[in-house]
Amino acid sequence: MNLSDLILQAVINxxxxxxxxxxxxLGFSVIWxxxxxxxxxxxxxLMVGAYLTWVLNRQYGIDPFIALIVVLPAMFLLxxxxxxxxxxxxxxxxxxxxxxxxxxxxxxMASTVKLIYKADPRVTDTALTGFWNLSDGVGIPATKFxxxxxxxxxxxxxxxxxxxxxxxxxxxxxxxNKEAARMVGIEIGQVYAITFAICIALTGAAGAxxxxxxxxxxxxxxxxxxxxxxxxxxxxxxxxxGALMGGIILGLVENLIATLVPGVGSNLxxxxxxxxxxxxxxxxxxxxxxxxxxxxxx
Amino acid sequence: MATLTLTxxxxxxxxxxxxxxxxxxxxxxxxxxxxxxxNLVTDSLLFSLTQMxxxxxxxxxxxxxxxxxxxxxxxxxxFFGVGAYGTGILMGQPGWEPWPEALTLWSFWPAMLVGGIxxxxxxxxxxxxxxxxxxxxxxxxMLGTFVAMRELVxxxxxxxxxxxxxxxxxxxxxxxxxxxxxxxxxxxxxxxWWIRRTEFGSTLIAIREDEVGAEMRGIxxxxxxxxxxxxxxxxxxxxxxxxxxxxxxxxxxxxFLPNRTVDMVMxxxxxxxxxxxxxxxxxxxxxxxxxxVWSNLLLFHQIAEGILLIIIVLGAPEGIMGVLGDxxxxxxxxxxxxxxxxxxxxxxxxx
Amino acid sequence: MNSQNQTNGQKPxxxxxxxxxxxxxxxxxxxxxxxxxxxxxxxxxxxxxxxKTTLFDCxxxxxxxxxxxxxxxxxxxxxxxxxxxxxxxxARTFQVIRVYRKLTVLENMLLSRQWRxxxxxxxLRPSHPDTEERASQLIEFLxxxxxxxxxxxxxxxxxQRLLELGMALMPDPDLILLDEATSxxxxxxxxxxxxxxxxxNREQGKTFLLxxxxxxxxxxxxxxxxxxxxxxxxxxxTPDEIVKNDAVIEAYxxx
Numbered sequence: 001m002n003l004s005d006l007i008l009q010a011v012i013n014x015x016x017x018x019x020x021x022x023x024x025x026l027g028f029s030v031i032w033x034x035x036x037x038x039x040x041x042x043x044x045x046l047m048v049g050a051y052l053t054w055v056l057n058r059q060y061g062i063d064p065f066i067a068l069i070v071v072l073p074a075m076f077l078l079x080x081x082x083x084x085x086x087x088x089x090x091x092x093x094x095x096x097x098x099x100x101x102x103x104x105x106x107x108x109m110a111s112t113v114k115l116i117y118k119a120d121p122r123v124t125d126t127a128l129t130g131f132w133n134l135s136d137g138v139g140i141p142a143t144k145f146x147x148x149x150x151x152x153x154x155x156x157x158x159x160x161x162x163x164x165x166x167x168x169x170x171x172x173x174x175x176x177n178k179e180a181a182r183m184v185g186i187e188i189g190q191v192y193a194i195t196f197a198i199c200i201a202l203t204g205a206a207g208a209x210x211x212x213x214x215x216x217x218x219x220x221x222x223x224x225x226x227x228x229x230x231x232x233x234x235x236x237x238x239x240x241x242g243a244l245m246g247g248i249i250l251g252l253v254e255n256l257i258a259t260l261v262p263g264v265g266s267n268l269x270x271x272x273x274x275x276x277x278x279x280x281x282x283x284x285x286x287x288x289x290x291x292x293x294x295x296x297x298x
Numbered sequence: 299m300a301t302l303t304l305t306x307x308x309x310x311x312x313x314x315x316x317x318x319x320x321x322x323x324x325x326x327x328x329x330x331x332x333x334x335x336x337n338l339v340t341d342s343l344l345f346s347l348t349q350m351x352x353x354x355x356x357x358x359x360x361x362x363x364x365x366x367x368x369x370x371x372x373x374x375x376x377f378f379g380v381g382a383y384g385t386g387i388l389m390g391q392p393g394w395e396p397w398p399e400a401l402t403l404w405s406f407w408p409a410m411l412v413g414g415i416x417x418x419x420x421x422x423x424x425x426x427x428x429x430x431x432x433x434x435x436x437x438x439x440m441l442g443t444f445v446a447m448r449e450l451v452x453x454x455x456x457x458x459x460x461x462x463x464x465x466x467x468x469x470x471x472x473x474x475x476x477x478x479x480x481x482x483x484x485x486x487x488x489x490x491w492w493i494r495r496t497e498f499g500s501t502l503i504a505i506r507e508d509e510v511g512a513e514m515r516g517i518x519x520x521x522x523x524x525x526x527x528x529x530x531x532x533x534x535x536x537x538x539x540x541x542x543x544x545x546x547x548x549x550x551x552x553x554f555l556p557n558r559t560v561d562m563v564m565x566x567x568x569x570x571x572x573x574x575x576x577x578x579x580x581x582x583x584x585x586x587x588x589x590x591v592w593s594n595l596l597l598f599h600q601i602a603e604g605i606l607l608i609i610i611v612l613g614a615p616e617g618i619m620g621v622l623g624d625x626x627x628x629x630x631x632x633x634x635x636x637x638x639x640x641x642x643x644x645x646x647x648x649x
Numbered sequence: 650m651n652s653q654n655q656t657n658g659q660k661p662x663x664x665x666x667x668x669x670x671x672x673x674x675x676x677x678x679x680x681x682x683x684x685x686x687x688x689x690x691x692x693x694x695x696x697x698x699x700x701k702t703t704l705f706d707c708x709x710x711x712x713x714x715x716x717x718x719x720x721x722x723x724x725x726x727x728x729x730x731x732x733x734x735x736x737x738x739x740a741r742t743f744q745v746i747r748v749y750r751k752l753t754v755l756e757n758m759l760l761s762r763q764w765r766x767x768x769x770x771x772x773l774r775p776s777h778p779d780t781e782e783r784a785s786q787l788i789e790f791l792x793x794x795x796x797x798x799x800x801x802x803x804x805x806x807x808x809q810r811l812l813e814l815g816m817a818l819m820p821d822p823d824l825i826l827l828d829e830a831t832s833x834x835x836x837x838x839x840x841x842x843x844x845x846x847x848x849x850n851r852e853q854g855k856t857f858l859l860x861x862x863x864x865x866x867x868x869x870x871x872x873x874x875x876x877x878x879x880x881x882x883x884x885x886x887t888p889d890e891i892v893k894n895d896a897v898i899e900a901y902x903x904x
Binding site for chain 3 (some may be wrong): 487503512522
């Protein structure tokens with residue numbers, strides 16, 4: 001394969017993974033936008049979704065894509081419970097509290113999973129495999145393609161939900177202005193709980209989606225959380241189209257660097273996404289596509 | 299500024315108590331010299347305590363930027379890492395052609411110093427960008443820097459040994475490292491105490507409390523922030539160098555340990571954000587918890603720490619110093635109300 | 650660009666030319682021109698949301714101006730940092746009270762001293778006796794001497810406003826911007842504040858620009874008043890003229 005083929009493949013891979021990244025980080029972004037909570041345990045919820053899928057896959061032979069039917073409601077419930085017992089206490093408190101509490105949560109979750117399942121990496125099997133050749137050696141990996149489709153469907157679902165349903169509108173209202181929302185009769189506590197639950201469900205589903213293509217292990221969370229942060233910085237809080245663009249940018253950057261820089265490419269890819277994050281935060285703190293809340297003076 | 303409460307007063311230890319503790323610590327390794335056959339003080343004990351002093355130093359450093367100035371750095375360990383690698387590279391012999399001969403095979407002391415200086419310079423450059431960010435954005439930008447540096451080190455293999463790491467000349471002298479780290483810890487704590495008493499410290503507090511107001515009243519906040527930042531970075535870099543030498547081996551994962559940064563935050567919060575004794579108490583407490591308690595619960599200790607962090611942050615956000623200083627909270631009903639508040643308490647808080 | 654307005658041969662102390670501030674598509678300030686002269690006590694009024702605090706923010710450099718220029722003592726300050734403008738002799742208070750809540754009244758005052766042109770090394774010593782004396786004097790001047798060692802966070806709203814005024818006065822500024830200095834203060838204390846402002850103006854020649862909702866206060870204190878509405882300067886004149894101005898009346902009470 002010549003260079004242009006490699007680049008083309010990198011672009012394809014970048015777009016495919018980018019779409020996934022978008023759905024992966026939306027939970028994080030919406031929680032931040034609506035509740036003002038930065039969830040450092042985001043990656044761990046994804047990890048839990050992945051492990052759940054793995055169990056369903058190994059024990060019951062269920063294909064990860066089908067497993068979504070179980071994973072979504074299960075993670076929804078998990079999210080709801082967590083919100084009521086823990087997250088509730090950190091909303092509207094200084095951000096350091098939220099950061100540390102969710103960090104503690106992430107450590108506790110990762111260690112618990114490690115205790116139960118040990119640290120060796122696992123993978124799930126899916127029936128949706130294959131590779132569609134476009135030309136010599138350049139093609140579209142089928143699994144990743146289906147992951148992208150599933151991701152887009154979920155994002156579209158979230159978008160429609162937020163735009164057109166009453167509950168969705170309440171959530172958006174609460175994100176804009178809690179006091180006003182309260183006065184209009186929206187019960188904020190319930191809204192928060194549902195929002196968190198939905199976001200965790202989405203995140204867990206992302207975990208299910210990633211399971212066929214990546215190795216799953218208890219400490220896979222932090223890298224994903226940081227990527228979620230990087231994309232949120234680019235996209236803005238709760239901005240779904242922005243998330244898609246941000247995810248694709250990240251995917252492209254990672255894949256192109258991995259391809260173009262020999263040897264150390266893949267590690268440099270991760271570094272570059274973090275450098276991207278820092279650069280975006282410093283140069284355009286309001287996000288590339290708009291909508292990061294201007295941080296208030298403390 | 300005479301009216302800022304000095305933390306030792308709150309601990310009710312007084313000057314003599316402080317002297318006693320210092321003398322005790324200085325005396326610990328002495329049995330090794332005077333009565334080695336009795337084996338009262340083992341090497342591993344000295345090693346243990348050395349690690350504790352390192353934690354105390356790091357936590358106090360972090361407190362300067364995080365607690366006093368209010369810029370919560372979630373990636374401060376990056377300076378520790380820069381110092382460690384700086385020292386390691388200078389003491390070793392990187393297999394990288396362009397690297398000048400004059401910068402190899404240094405002895406420890408200059409290497410450690412330059413390691414610290416490199417960390418400080420890095421802090422000035424980094425800070426001029428990241429210190430513009432507020433609140434959580436700063437925290438995460440620093441976390442991102444930490445991770446990026448780790449990967450960068452892994453990538454620049456010819457210079458740093460990449461994922462395989464580098465070894466440093468071995469030097470086994472537990473008492474030396476003990477005294478070295480004890481001195482550094484003592485210096486850092488003394489420095490923090492002194493800063494708190496001067497106008498510089500009050501200015502940092504002002505920046506923490508109200509940066510916009512401070513700037514409006516003529517304070518060059520950028521200058522102050524960057525100064526606090528590089529001082530903390532320099533000292534952390536020194537510690538990194540010491541740690542590297544003692545460990546005789548560095549690699550990206552063991553140096554840039556994610557836990558290290560959060561440890562600093564957690565210890566300082568446990569002890570009391572912004573106080574002088576807070577990081578000391580917090581670091582010592584966590585260290586003993588790990589060494590004594592957790593080691594018996596090996597499997598559960600990480601889970602326990604995660605949960606402990608949550609409990610500390612939610613239950614006692616002012617830390618131990620806050621509880622001690624808040625006389626009204628020493629009664630049980632008040633403590634209960636603190637843990638399950640319906641409104642936030644209005645008790646006096648440590649500055 | 651040089652400042653151009655001159656009245657009686659006197660150059661303005663503070664001058665704004667075409668000051669505009671945009672947030673996205675919204676113009677919080679749109680082409681505001683004004684000139685303030687040394688020794689004046691001027692007022693700035695306008696309905697809620699007319700841009701008064703935004704103008705203050707732009708003048709004190711807490712926010713950037715999208716278009717236009719600001720001159721202080723003939724020097725362009727449009728792009729200067731807040732602390733630089735403070736060093737030049739401009740001070741302000743805030744609509745939302747800004748004091749260092751965890752520090753005492755005295756410490757708040759000491760930290761607001763004049764910082765002009767000094768290095769960090771100066772701060773490694775405890776505070777200068779002159780500073781302490783000035784702080785004590787100002788604290789007495791503003792009737793806060795009983796509270797000198799009290800944490801600022803424990804003061805009442807009115808006392809905090811007085812403290813903020815004291816902090817603004819510490820560096821001996823030439824121009825003081827007061828943003829709703831009387832909001833939340835009981836009437837007797839308001840009389841004290843009026844008295845103090847007049848005293849500072851008369852004896853030390855200090856210039857004041859006051860933002861107020863309390864029209865009576867403005868009428869009593871100010872020789873000249875600017876009116877803002879929807880980010881634009883609606884009117885300018887003496888309090889009598891303003892009160893009779895149709896456009897102003899409509900802005901406040903009209904449809």
